[in-house]
Amino acid sequence: MKAAIAGVNTSPVNMEERKGLGIKAGDTVRVHQKIQDKGKTRIQIFEGLVLARKHGDEPGATFTVRKVASGVGVERIYPLYSPMIDKLEIVKRSKVRRSKLYFIREKVAREIKRQMRRTTLTTMATESGVETAAREAQEAAKAEEAAAQAAEAEAAKAAEEAAVAEAAPAVEETPEAESTPTEEVADAPEAEVKEEETKEEAPAEEDKSEVEEAKKD
Numbered sequence: 001m002k003a004a005i006a007g008v009n010t011s012p013v014n015m016e017e018r019k020g021l022g023i024k025a026g027d028t029v030r031v032h033q034k035i036q037d038k039g040k041t042r043i044q045i046f047e048g049l050v051l052a053r054k055h056g057d058e059p060g061a062t063f064t065v066r067k068v069a070s071g072v073g074v075e076r077i078y079p080l081y082s083p084m085i086d087k088l089e090i091v092k093r094s095k096v097r098r099s100k101l102y103f104i105r106e107k108v109a110r111e112i113k114r115q116m117r118r119t120t121l122t123t124m125a126t127e128s129g130v131e132t133a134a135r136e137a138q139e140a141a142k143a144e145e146a147a148a149q150a151a152e153a154e155a156a157k158a159a160e161e162a163a164v165a166e167a168a169p170a171v172e173e174t175p176e177a178e179s180t181p182t183e184e185v186a187d188a189p190e191a192e193v194k195e196e197e198t199k200e201e202a203p204a205e206e207d208k209s210e211v212e213e214a215k216k217d
Contacts, residue, residue: 011081025051025053025099026049026050026101027050028048028049029050029090030089031046031078031087032088033045033085034086046067048065048067061079061080064076073108
């Protein structure tokens with residue numbers, strides 16, 4: 001029965017060639033996969049670590065490949081003899097002591113958690129066009145407000161200077177008007193001195209008249 005099955009091709013690909021690769025857990029492989037896209041066929045390369053190999057070399061053999069893309073672990077299970085695989089490459093071969101490397105999932109998760117403890121949250125970003133326009137408009141509004149306040153302050157200062165200039169002549173005229181009372185006050189002591197002199201002269205004349213009367217007697 002086995003001899004009969006051995007002569008039957010269960011896949012259009014070269015099964016002996018892929019069997020001879022000897023893919024096993026721990027190998028880093030590069031899988032060239034055919035992708036049908038809008039009636040066209042393109043090749044997509046998936047490179048990663050082989051976590052497990054199942055079903056040996058029989059027609060249903062599969063292998064699991066894992067890689068980390070943008071910090072996210074991605075796993076794919078490929079049939080070993082799939083016609084959608086255009087090419088298989090073994091990039092690196094490592095010596096492992098397990099046939100299934102599923103513990104790497106938890107190990108990677110622990111390492112990520114360890115790295116997350118060392119990270120700090122930051123908020124740094126560039127300005128978008130809308131944010132730049134809004135900031136410039138805000139700065140222009142602030143500049144206009146500052147200019148308006150400066151103009152108001154200059155106008156108020158000019159008004160105060162004008163008021164001071166108008167009040168200055170009135171202040172200069174008031175001392176002239178007040179100067180006359182001071183002169184009158186200054187003349188008043190002179191008049192008092194003259195009155196006192198006349199009073200002193202009057203007793204002297206009276207004494208002379210008394211002396212003359214005494215001589216006549």
